[in-house]
Amino acid sequence: xxxxxxxxxxxxxxxxxxxxxxxxxxxxxxxxxxxxxxxxxxxxxxxxxxxxxxxxxxxxxxxxxxxxxxxxxxxxxxxxxxxxxxxxxxxxxxxxxxxxxxxxxxxxxxxxxxxxxxxxxxxxxxxxxxxxxxxxxxxxxxxxxxxxxxxxxxxxxxxxxxxxxxxxxxxxxxxxxxxxxxxxxxxxxxxxxxxxxxxxxxxxxxxxxxxxxxxxxxxxxxxxxxxxxxxxxxxxxxxxxxxxxxxxxxxxxxxxxxxxxxxxxxxxxxxxxxxxxxxxxxxxxxxxxxxxxxxxxxxxxxxxxxxxxxxxxxxxxxxxxxxxxxxxxxxxxxxxxxxxxxxxxxxxxxxxxxxxxxxxxxxxxxxxxxxxxxxxxxxxxxxxxxxxxxxxxxx
Numbered sequence: 434x435x436x437x438x439x440x441x442x443x444x445x446x447x448x449x450x451x452x453x454x455x456x457x458x459x460x461x462x463x464x465x466x467x468x469x470x471x472x473x474x475x476x477x478x479x480x481x482x483x484x485x486x487x488x489x490x491x492x493x494x495x496x497x498x499x500x501x502x503x504x505x506x507x508x509x510x511x512x513x514x515x516x517x518x519x520x521x522x523x524x525x526x527x528x529x530x531x532x533x534x535x536x537x538x539x540x541x542x543x544x545x546x547x548x549x550x551x552x553x554x555x556x557x558x559x560x561x562x563x564x565x566x567x568x569x570x571x572x573x574x575x576x577x578x579x580x581x582x583x584x585x586x587x588x589x590x591x592x593x594x595x596x597x598x599x600x601x602x603x604x605x606x607x608x609x610x611x612x613x614x615x616x617x618x619x620x621x622x623x624x625x626x627x628x629x630x631x632x633x634x635x636x637x638x639x640x641x642x643x644x645x646x647x648x649x650x651x652x653x654x655x656x657x658x659x660x661x662x663x664x665x666x667x668x669x670x671x672x673x674x675x676x677x678x679x680x681x682x683x684x685x686x687x688x689x690x691x692x693x694x695x696x697x698x699x700x701x702x703x704x705x706x707x708x709x710x711x712x713x714x715x716x717x718x719x720x721x722x723x724x725x726x727x728x729x730x731x732x733x734x735x736x737x738x739x740x741x742x743x744x745x746x747x748x749x750x751x752x753x754x755x756x757x758x759x760x761x762x763x764x765x766x767x768x769x770x771x772x773x774x775x776x777x778x779x780x781x782x783x784x785x786x787x788x789x790x791x792x793x794x795x796x797x798x799x800x801x802x803x804x805x806x807x808x809x810x811x812x813x814x815x816x817x818x819x820x821x822x823x824x825x826x827x828x
Contacts, residue, residue, distance in 0.1 A: 436553040439575040439583035443592035445537035446477035461503040543669035581664035585709030603662035610636025680772025688765035702771040707745030716741040717773035720751040725768035
């Protein structure tokens with residue numbers, strides 16, 4: 434059986450600030466979006482703040498009612514990246530098989546590390562203490578024979594928990610838990626499972642596989658395996674080596690539905706997506722538009738192109754066309770997002786000989802514009818349509 438460790442940083446964003454500023458340690462610290470804007474929410478709350486009932490994704494104004502004495506600060510993603518890299522480097526001292534799951538958690542396969550560092554439990558405790566001593570960031574550790582159970586174990590005790598959960602323990606430990614607590618069961622899946630009479634992980638494990646497959650397809654089969662403690666997926670250190678999609682979204686200061694306003698926002702987003710796509714050395718076959726309306730209903734629509742593209746104009750025109758054809762013009766928009774996927778290497782994804790003169794001019798203009806921005810910055814050159822652009826018109 435493989436020996437897998439899952440390490441999960443506790444209140445990571447807040448812990449990074451507390452490690453960087455010792456005077457904040459032991460105090461209720463809340464990392465939040467801009468409280469002056471409508472989308473100001475709590476991104477992370479320290480455990481001292483959570484004692485007052487503050488939760489992640491809670492509106493800032495609500496958090497301030499519960500914890501008026503809290504320290505409210507803006508996020509610093511560069512700081513989080515620095516700490517994340519330091520922590521991942523510590524993990525790699527024990528095994529090359531480290532798979533990041535996000536900026537603040539990762540799996541380690543230490544099956545071959547016993548001769549150098551001791552048992553899996555000993556390695557887990559060494560990791561937990563080293564990360565705390567060298568970075569000041571507390572973490573929870575889960576140990577098992579597969580990735581799913583290791584992650585479920587690390588979720589059991591926070592902060593600074595240490596849990597071992599072997600497959601033989603699944604009936605006693607996992608099966609009585611509500612199905613919502615199972616990794617892989619999201620907000621949309623849980624109600625669907627409840628409709629089938631499934632309330633606990635044990636009931637999901639006991640459900641006939643054919644019923645789950647008929648209802649959820651491949652996802653149903655995967656959930657059945659996980660509920661029974663089975664997970665054959667390997668720890669993959671290269672999981673983030675390949676870019677799978679590129680996207681940007683924007684929450685608007687106020688709702689809009691004027692086609693010109695929507696188009697300007699989509700152009701701004703497409704500019705960012707197109708540039709990032711070209712920087713990655715890829716072209717894309719699929720353009721996706723995400724729209725969240727004034728009722729917080731989020732809808733996503735995609736379109737696959739006849740030819741892969743790296744051009745901002747193609748991404749933009751496709752996004753606008755999707756919006757015009759797929760969304761009611763009266764629907765007010767709260768958030769817009771543009772992304773591209775089904776990526777291919779740029780050197781093999783486009784046949785330049787198929788381009789007409791206009792496409793060649795577009796390619797040359799795009800290349801020159803990118804070079805100028807690479808040298809002088811993103812703001813030195815821009816489209817006339819966006820020069821005086823505001824994200825939304827004045828009331």
